[in-house]
Amino acid sequence: MRTYPTVPGRGHNSERARQERLAYLKLQGYHLEAIAEGTLGELHFQHKIEAAIGTVEIPVGLAGPLLFQEGEEWVYAPMATLEGALLASVNRGAKALSLSGGVAAEVHRQRMVRCPMVLFPGAGEAARFATWAVAQLDGLRQKAEAQSNHARLLSMEPVAIERSAHLRFVYTTGDASGQNMTTACTWYAMKWLMGKASKAGFEPEQWVIEGNGSSDKKLSAYAQESGRGIAVTARALLSSEVLAKVLRVKAPALLDCMQYSKELARKDGMWGYNINAANAIAGVFAATGQDLGSLHESSGAFFDLEEVEDGVLASLYLPNLVTGTVGGGTMLPKQQEALALMGCNGAGHAHRFARLIAGFALGLELSTLSAIVGGQFAAVHERMGRNKPVNWLVKAELGTDFIRGHLAGDKAAQLESAQLAAIPLAGEGILSGLSARVNRKLTGLFPFRLGYANGRTALALLKLKPTGHEVLSGLRKMARAIEPQLADELERGGHLTEYEGCHLKEGAVYRALQGMECPPCPLWLGGLEEEARELYSILIEWLPEGEMKLFNTEQEPWLWGADDIATALDGIGRVHRFSRHQLMAGALPEVPHFAPWSAARLYAAFAAVAAQESGHPFWAGAAEGGPAYWRSLEVRRQQLATPKALVHNDFNPRNVALRRDGRLCIYDWELAMWNIPQRDIVEWLSFILPTGFKPGEALQWLRHAYAMGGQPVPWAAWLKDAGYATEEYLLTRVSFYLSGNVLADYPFVERVSGNALRLLEVLNGVSKEAL
Known part of the structure; x- marks a missing residue:
């Protein structure tokens, strides 16, 4: 068997351990001076990352102002990105939405799911166990909620497949996104349940905390229909005047192109329908300390335009926006500032945060689609007129x-x-x-x-x-x-x-x-x-x-x-x-x-x-x-x-x-x-x-x-x-x-x-x- 190299300071995130890791890497020929520099110290690394060596920076741009109809409020959002022209497009959309009277956004539900899997020798026992487990909901709720001040167990939904029983624990999680919270709650509830199952005569071969039924960090029909994270819709009426003046497009052309692009999307099996909502969501996620692994499921968006008198009704539905305003990376100092810019730092702001993300993402959708339809999307390829590199001044x-x-x-x-x-x-x-x-x-x-x-x-x-x-x-x-x-x-x-x-x-x-x-x-x-x-x-x-x-x-x-x-x-x-x-x-x-x-x-x-x-x-x-x-x-x-x-x-x-x-x-x-x-x-x-x-x-x-x-x-x-x-x-x-x-x-x-x-x-x- 090969000898596995030992990196110094394993299991420690002190400044001394970090410097030891950097020195070790330098001996291996790696120079990480830029990554090693930064404003975060060892206290910021605790419980956020392991084996820390430093930080990387992403430029943060300002999106907004965007007028929200609720309270007639002008709002802003920070977006961290390395994609040129993204903020310009978001802001063009924000201007169009604002001049049309602003955005209205509504939160429909918040859910977080954890789905343990229990394996039995045969399909019959798995099905009986699934039916029996439903009757234990009160006890499961008591054990699960005892582990958190914020998690509330709404339901436990069993699914039996051959010799496996999957138990979907469905929670609300307050202002936290809740993945870690619900994992801990479900773990203790399952330990209680399995002890009681043994006394009831069930003899499972094994059980695991997650059998992939929660759609954690994945897109699925279940998550779309039943919800995971926050489900939110943003809507706005855009007049023909604003479409022409700001977005440089006419309503009939916009609707016509969208209709047939949707047809092809359905034919290709595209999940949902949107233009590039992920760009706006990713920008806010990176700036505010969200779990970037949840970006994939959070970006499964449904963008729609409906013809109305003298304009269009635009809407964006995000069924699985996995976000939080407390816990995790949201507690870091710059991420706190970013959330404060949106008026969303701390408890009590999870729904507002979701509404703002949906509003800015709707602006980007409109701007990008209009750019495509209006012919502005494909920038002219600029030929420099040379066959060899120029020795530019440095x-x-x-x-x-x-x-x-x-x-x-x-x-x-x-x-x-x-x-x-x-x-x-x-x-x-x-x-x-x-x-x-x-x-x-x-x-x-x-x-x-x-x-x-x-x-x-x-x-x-x-x-x-x-x-x-x-x-x-x-x-x-x-x-x-x-x-x-x-x-x-x-x-x-x-x-x-x-x-x-x-x-x-x-x-x-x-x-x-x-x-x-x-x-x-x-x-x-x-x-x-x-x-x-x-x-x-x-x-x-x-x-x-x-x-x-x-x-x-x-x-x-x-x-x-x-x-x-x-x-x-x-x-x-x-x-x-x-x-x-x-x-x-x-x-x-x-x-x-x-x-x-x-x-x-x-x-x-x-x-x-x-x-x-x-x-x-x-x-x-x-x-x-x-x-x-x-x-x-x-x-x-x-x-x-x-x-x-x-x-x-x-x-x-x-x-x-x-x-x-x-x-x-x-x-x-x-x-x-x-x-x-x-x-x-x-x-x-x-x-x-x-x-x-x-x-x-x-x-x-x-x-x-x-x-x-x-x-x-x-x-x-x-x-x-x-x-x-x-x-x-x-x-x-x-x-x-x-x-x-x-x-x-x-x-x-x-x-x-x-x-x-x-x-x-x-x-x-x-x-x-x-x-």
């Missing part, structure tokens, strides 16, 4: 030599050190967020502390930029979840938009603007472009938030006083004048001329989504106007009197700051284009003007911008061109915000779109005589 390279490569002349020679600085950042940009959906390489913002030979130190910001291709790929992925046609048009015409080449434009603009006297932008320190590595980086001065008067204020436009607004308009006017006089002669080839009519089908698709989101006729007209509408836009552009200039094209308080000394700082130039300067002005006003502004307020700032821009055209012609610029801004940028808001939640969208539409009305309504 974080370990972000050191002194890498930063020195950005600097020129004396600054490069004098740089002695460059270290990443632990400085919190204001947040992720929209383009970075888009590219992160499809990008695995290192991109983003990295603060550095620079040290020079003369003892001087300085802070700098390194920007590792995603390519235009990566931004467009992320945009297509987002669009696929909003409206499949939008993603298709991005595939066809995305290269004609301002996002194309965004990785090259910002560095080129910074270099060019250094030729201005006191340029209104961050100090440009240098950049790197290595096409073979897909490496595009810029290094600029760090803008300490404490030294800024106004910084990242897109949600607080009221902070900009009249003098501050004037400073912003003066600064961008200087850029427009400088570019018009200094850069037009072939400079900045990285920055294209904007021609939205060349991507008419794409912008019409954005307008269609915007029309659905806002209900404003402007978007419907643009979406339905057809080729003639976009040809007219091109003709109008050719008739404009205002000459082009370098336009920031994202000129709003998110990308514009004001230093305490009064100097303006405009950054994030990756969307820059050659266009008429009014494009920047109208975007700025849409962000900075108050909701419901008076026409005179807008005209006051437009005249100020006209004067500061040194315009070579009459005021009336300039103002007419501003109307065109506003329409173009609505079609190409505000439509993007409204479409993205379906998934991303841009809080400024309603205010900005409303202001831009009002600005268009003002400009279209002002006659030359009034001017």
